[in-house]
Amino acid sequence: MKKLMISATALALLGLPALANDLAGKSWDEIVAQARTEGEVTWYVWHLQDALREAVKPFEAEYGIKVTIAEGTIGGHFDKVLADRMRKTGDVDVHALGFDRYEGMDLAGLYIPLHILPPDSGRAYEVTGVSGQGHAVAYWGNQSGIAYDPAKVDETDLPQNAAEFAEFWAANPGKFGFNYENGGAGPSFYTNVIVNLGGWDRADGTEDVNRLMALEPAMAFFRDNGPNYVITASNADSITRLSDGELVMVSAWEDHLAGLQQRGEVRKDLKFYVPEMGMNGGGNGVGIPLNAPHPAAAAVFVNWLASAETQSMFNATFGTVPMNAAADSSKALVSPEDRANQVAAPARPFRDSVEAYFIENVILER
Amino acid sequence: MSTRAHPVWPKLRLLALLASGLGVILVLIGAVAWIALAQSFGLHNPMGEDRLTLDHWEKMLDRRLYLRAVGYSLWLGFAAALISVALAYPLAIWLRRPFRGSALVSAVLQAPLLVHGLVAAFLFVNIIAYHGLVNQLMVALGVWAEPRQLQNDRNAWGVLILQVWKNLPFALLVLSGSVRAIGDDILDAARDLGAGAFARFRRVILPLSLSALQAALTIVFIGALADYSFQVIAGPTNAQSLAQLMVFSRARSWHEAAVVGVTLMVLSLLGAALIAVLSRALRLRGVL
Numbered sequence: 001m002k003k004l005m006i007s008a009t010a011l012a013l014l015g016l017p018a019l020a021n022d023l024a025g026k027s028w029d030e031i032v033a034q035a036r037t038e039g040e041v042t043w044y045v046w047h048l049q050d051a052l053r054e055a056v057k058p059f060e061a062e063y064g065i066k067v068t069i070a071e072g073t074i075g076g077h078f079d080k081v082l083a084d085r086m087r088k089t090g091d092v093d094v095h096a097l098g099f100d101r102y103e104g105m106d107l108a109g110l111y112i113p114l115h116i117l118p119p120d121s122g123r124a125y126e127v128t129g130v131s132g133q134g135h136a137v138a139y140w141g142n143q144s145g146i147a148y149d150p151a152k153v154d155e156t157d158l159p160q161n162a163a164e165f166a167e168f169w170a171a172n173p174g175k176f177g178f179n180y181e182n183g184g185a186g187p188s189f190y191t192n193v194i195v196n197l198g199g200w201d202r203a204d205g206t207e208d209v210n211r212l213m214a215l216e217p218a219m220a221f222f223r224d225n226g227p228n229y230v231i232t233a234s235n236a237d238s239i240t241r242l243s244d245g246e247l248v249m250v251s252a253w254e255d256h257l258a259g260l261q262q263r264g265e266v267r268k269d270l271k272f273y274v275p276e277m278g279m280n281g282g283g284n285g286v287g288i289p290l291n292a293p294h295p296a297a298a299a300v301f302v303n304w305l306a307s308a309e310t311q312s313m314f315n316a317t318f319g320t321v322p323m324n325a326a327a328d329s330s331k332a333l334v335s336p337e338d339r340a341n342q343v344a345a346p347a348r349p350f351r352d353s354v355e356a357y358f359i360e361n362v363i364l365e366r
Numbered sequence: 367m368s369t370r371a372h373p374v375w376p377k378l379r380l381l382a383l384l385a386s387g388l389g390v391i392l393v394l395i396g397a398v399a400w401i402a403l404a405q406s407f408g409l410h411n412p413m414g415e416d417r418l419t420l421d422h423w424e425k426m427l428d429r430r431l432y433l434r435a436v437g438y439s440l441w442l443g444f445a446a447a448l449i450s451v452a453l454a455y456p457l458a459i460w461l462r463r464p465f466r467g468s469a470l471v472s473a474v475l476q477a478p479l480l481v482h483g484l485v486a487a488f489l490f491v492n493i494i495a496y497h498g499l500v501n502q503l504m505v506a507l508g509v510w511a512e513p514r515q516l517q518n519d520r521n522a523w524g525v526l527i528l529q530v531w532k533n534l535p536f537a538l539l540v541l542s543g544s545v546r547a548i549g550d551d552i553l554d555a556a557r558d559l560g561a562g563a564f565a566r567f568r569r570v571i572l573p574l575s576l577s578a579l580q581a582a583l584t585i586v587f588i589g590a591l592a593d594y595s596f597q598v599i600a601g602p603t604n605a606q607s608l609a610q611l612m613v614f615s616r617a618r619s620w621h622e623a624a625v626v627g628v629t630l631m632v633l634s635l636l637g638a639a640l641i642a643v644l645s646r647a648l649r650l651r652g653v654l
Contacts, residue, residue: 075617083412174515181606231604233603241517244495244496245496246496246515359431363604
């Protein structure tokens with residue numbers, strides 16, 4: 001990643017993608033006028049594309065700017081932005097990425113600075129300790145936690161820490177599920193259980209074999225309790241099997257569950273909580289590549305995405321955590337008390353080592 | 367004055383004729399294979415500078431996840447190939463001569479070719495789900511007291527069933543042509559000489575369709591070895607297939623994903639070579 005930072009910075013200094021300068025020194029009204037002339041914007045976002053195509057229609061109606069949402073994966077889109085770096089004009093106007101990915105990246109080498117946007121103190125340029133460096137802003141807030149079937153688990157019996165989860169597993173064998181791949185809800189669950197069991201300073205991302213070996217008791221905890229919980233295939237698989245009645249409690253993302261419920265794809269009576277031991281919260285951000293073909297339209301779109309009105313609408317439509325302080329968060333699945341249990345994901349690269357260690361010593365032992 | 371063409375022209379003409387096929391293989395597939403190979407050794411780095419190194423191979427070879435993926439994919443590839451061919455052979459012999467309804471039977475047997483693997487995997491998971499058809503039937507019949515968790519079984523029976531379901535039509539297509547080409551007079555002669563059904567299969571049908579058998583085994587083996595869609599939906603969660611591991615590794619490192627990709631290509635070649643060598647050995651030693 002350091003090499004990427006160096007390369008991207010060098011490219012920026014060389015001035016290959018010069019389009020960013022088009023907006024420098026222009027007033028917001030001038031940028032909006034230029035945006036209307038450009039008339040289109042391409043948003044590379046990897047999730048809920050169909051639903052987002054509907055959600056951006058108010059923007060299209062207000063500004064007369066057509067929004068094209070590209071298909072593809074988060075990795076594929078990022079590869080596209082990287083591959084486009086050497087071109088004078090790329091194909092990507094607005095690029096979405098998980099906010100935690102910004103950690104350690106030099107965003108100035110990839111995206112234009114967002115000080116061109118009109119002032120809005122409510123915008124989130126930092127999410128759970130990770131900064132968008134003034135080049136990326138949050139548009140989507142999410143929270144991992146536990147989805148459960150209230151018909152089978154009483155609210156007063158919800159496990160809150162590692163020991164209570166073990167008790168729940170023993171009392172309800174085969175009824176709790178989490179994934180280790182195809183989605184981050186499961187990794188958020190098991191890494192926070194490991195933190196809760198002790199021996200892991202989540203803020204320290206230093207790779208160290210001795211630190212890894214010190215987590216062996218936590219691995220033994222998962223191995224010993226292995227017969228009592230289920231490893232699911234993905235985030236979606238977890239929620240599907242919860243809704244089907246096979247499982248009564250699974251790791252999940254708040255916005256994922258809310259979206260499925262609002263589209264009638266899973267039961268609406270399923271509930272969600274964040275245990276007291278804490279689970280990762282975070283969000284997704286957007287940046288405008290240095291060589292965006294429609295930079296003004298991209299800026300206007302990013303301003304719209306991060307506005308309080310749009311964030312309120314996303315909260316009501318998708319169940320997201322609003323990423324604007326002035327937005328209405330009343331439609332969230334999580335109560336403000338539970339929201340206080342949100343924690344930042346453990347620091348990388350040690351977290352990656354722990355996840356690999358977990359797979360080798362827990363998943364492969366099943 | 368001689369009218370004979372220069373000896374180099376026939377060779378050039380041959381190369382020109384082969385160019386359309388070889389070009390695709392060498393330029394397109396070869397380029398991809400080369401980039402994967404180079405990336406596995408630290409070159410073609412999309413995230414920074416190139417550095418020729420064995421680090422990525424050493425790292426992956428040190429991971430149980432990688433070694434298990436190799437073993438699991440090989441097992442799945444060979445098991446799917448052998449079972450598919452074993453089931454396809456009697457069907458090919460049965461359908462060797464047309465009979466009333468044989469066209470319908472053939473069409474039904476080849477129906478899986480029209481269903482995408484991902485769709486099949488989701489349908490299969492729905493059938494074996496906790497409240498799916500299988501569980502409902504077993505509970506209704508009183509065989510099981512309550513539904514059982516059949517999805518993502520740790521022995522990969524679900525994936526194997528899907529692989530055979532999907533690949534049997536391929537094997538049947540390949541074997542059918544070869545089996546149909548065997549004349550009745552040959553089989554009648556064998557019967558007149560006292561050969562029973564199994565002896566006719568072993569001494570006549572199998573040797574005469576050995577090339578088709580080799581092709582069927584190879585096609586199914588490579589397809590099952592590289593399975594992704596069945597595995598991620600219906601596969602065990604305590605093992606990854608090589609294709610699944612490649613995608614999984616890709617999220618963290620292009621180079622590690624390339625190691626898995628190169629492994630997949632090498633194992634495909636080795637598996638196909640092994641099947642070819644075994645076929646040739648059986649033929650030469652007159653085992654069949």
